[in-house]
Amino acid sequence: MGKGQETRERLMDIAEASVLTKGFGATSIDEIIAEAEITKSGFFYHFRDKNQLALALLQRYVDREDELLDDLFARARELHDDPLHAFLIGLKLFAEMMADLPKGHPGCLVATCCYNERLFDSDVRELNKHALLKWRRRFLAELEKIAAIYPPKDDVDLEAVADMVTGIVEGGIVLSRALEAPQELSKQILLFRSYLKLLFMPAYN
Amino acid sequence: MGKGQETRERLMDIAEASVLTKGFGATSIDEIIAEAEITKSGFFYHFRDKNQLALALLQRYVDREDELLDDLFARARELHDDPLHAFLIGLKLFAEMMADLPKGHPGCLVATCCYNERLFDSDVRELNKHALLKWRRRFLAELEKIAAIYPPKDDVDLEAVADMVTGIVEGGIVLSRALEAPQELSKQILLFRSYLKLLFMPAYN
DNA sequence: GCCGGTACAGTACCGTCAGTACAGTTTCTG
DNA sequence: CAGAAACTGTACTGACGGTACTGTACCGGC
Structure with a gap:
């Protein structure tokens, strides 16, 4: 460098x-x-200006988060062949990682962009959108594999469930920060995990 | 006036x-x-300054949201005596209300505060925190009534589930705005509703 | 050994914005 | 009609984003 x-x-x-x-x-x-x-x-x-800085920050941020999720769910697939169990393990690992951040998750640049709209130009908003769509595709692929094996017990739109991962995380970060309760994010991720268990696991009652 | x-x-x-x-x-x-x-x-x-404006805005905002939720879940209780079904109806009404906003939910001042921290003084952050805690109490009371009748099918912390309502809404707003998909928030609320069904409804399989 | 690009430093300046200070004025109310 | 409430008008400050342009240290290639 x-x-x-x-x-x-x-x-x-x-x-x-x-x-x-x-x-x-x-x-x-x-x-x-x-x-x-x-x-x-x-x-x-x-x-060139503050917008360019924002763009560079966001790009780097989503690349890193992407890599982190790749590693995490790859590790989860190593630990279990079944897509449902692998996903549940991945979520558990994710929740643990979030819980281990001593001061809580620092916040999400994606949401920061969202709540500072006019400060950023269309390039930034586009990048933001594409990052979210990438995460949708990522989780949707997993969910489809799961649903092919385990028929969901409720009539849900898998795309919306995929988005729910991102939503839970963003919402969890807001809760953690506003409540000054660092563990909140981790708890919310585990609740989403609980939802997937109830939605897909056959003998769960 | x-x-x-x-x-x-x-x-x-x-x-x-x-x-x-x-x-x-x-x-x-x-x-x-x-x-x-x-x-x-x-x-x-x-x-006095911009902080005072923020405080006044936030106060008015949470009061209004509070009143809106009061009305909505009161109406839901009118429609069904059972606390679980009343809650599910309330969530459905809430989702429909969010879906009917033509341009999507305008955003949430609570999260805006969260992502602009230093712009606001400790008064604003305290108010924000108390608003979230009030919503926690509100939903927790309902969930405890539900859990007393319908034993939950997974070992969950009801307080975290209560917070999940707020988290889902905040996350859903971020998704809606970032994806420019106004229906996203409504979908996320309905997914939370699906979770409650699976978690509490006895004959659901 | 000097040439040109990279990676800055220095200086000066502009417009916008939050906020201050304070005097003056209108409008409502008791 | 007095006095308070609800402003207007003017002038200013300091922080900040950004522009413009000149200068310069360093570094690899020829």
């Missing part, structure tokens, strides 16, 4: 931390460059 | 609409006063 890329990453690290704790609007460029010990010129050399 | 109160309400109406579509940070006082045809002095006569 060249020197430029290094500085760019450092700026993004500082910005991300600030955005996730204070929100995008409350994160000032002056503050970022002070912490990075760089001048304003240096910052604008790397990012 | 005196003239002062009237102006105050008008300012809050304009501000609320702007905050829900653009976010709090992107809502400028200059913009609000232009639309309200009032001077800056006039604005600061009613609100």
Whole structure:
């Protein structure tokens, strides 16, 4: 990694931390460059404006989350051949990971974008949308494999169930932060897991 | 309502609409006063600063939502004596109400606060927390009545299930907005309803 | 060894926005 | 008619995002 890329990453690290704790609007460029010990010129050399910074942050964020989920559910499939049980194991691993974050999940850039709409241009919103659609496809594929084996016990739209994973996580983060209860997110993920058990597991009564 | 109160309400109406579509940070006082045809002095006569405006907006918002939920679940109890069925009816009514909003739910001020943390002082965060705790109590009371009659088919923490209502709604709003799919929120509420059916209804298999 | 790009530093400036200060004015109310 | 409530008007400050442009240290290639 060249020197430029290094500085760019450092700026993004500082910005991300600030955005996730204070929100995008409350994160000032002056503050970022002070912490990075760089001048304003240096910052604008790397990012045309704050929107470009947001775009870069979001891109990096969704790539990382994607990789994390890939690893996690791949590991779950290693632990169990059955798609339902693998998914349930994956959710358990996910919940445990969220529970282990000592200060709770720092927040989600996807939702941050959502609640700061006009601060971001159409590029950012498009990227955000595509990230959510990717997660929908990811979970839908798993759910279809499950439903093929275990007929669901309620008439549900599997696409909506796939979206529910994202929704539960986003909602759980809001709850955790607003209630100052770090374990809340993990609990919500486990409740979703409970739903899948009741929905798909045959001998569950 | 005196003239002062009237102006105050008008300012809050304009501000609320702007905050829900653009976010709090992107809502400028200059913009609000232009639309309200009032001077800056006039604005600061009613609100000490932007935090006071946020506090007033949030207070009014949670009061309204509270009243709405009161009416809705009271109506549901009129329609069915059994607490489980009444709750399911209430959720159905809620989902229908959310589906009928032509442009989707405008967003939730509670989550807006959550994702703009530093913009708001501790008063706002406290109010936010108390609102969520009130909803927890509300739904927990119903769930306990249900669980007393219908033993839950999975070992769940009813408090977390109560929080799940709020979480599903918050998450659903994020999904709706980010995906530009107004029906998403309604679908997520109905999925939560499906969970409650599977969790509590005896002959459901 | 100098040439050109990369990666910044420095300086100066502009518009927008939240917020302050304070004096003056209208409008309602007792 | 007094006094409070509900503003208007004007002038200003400081933080912030962003622009513009000049200068410069470093670094690899020829």
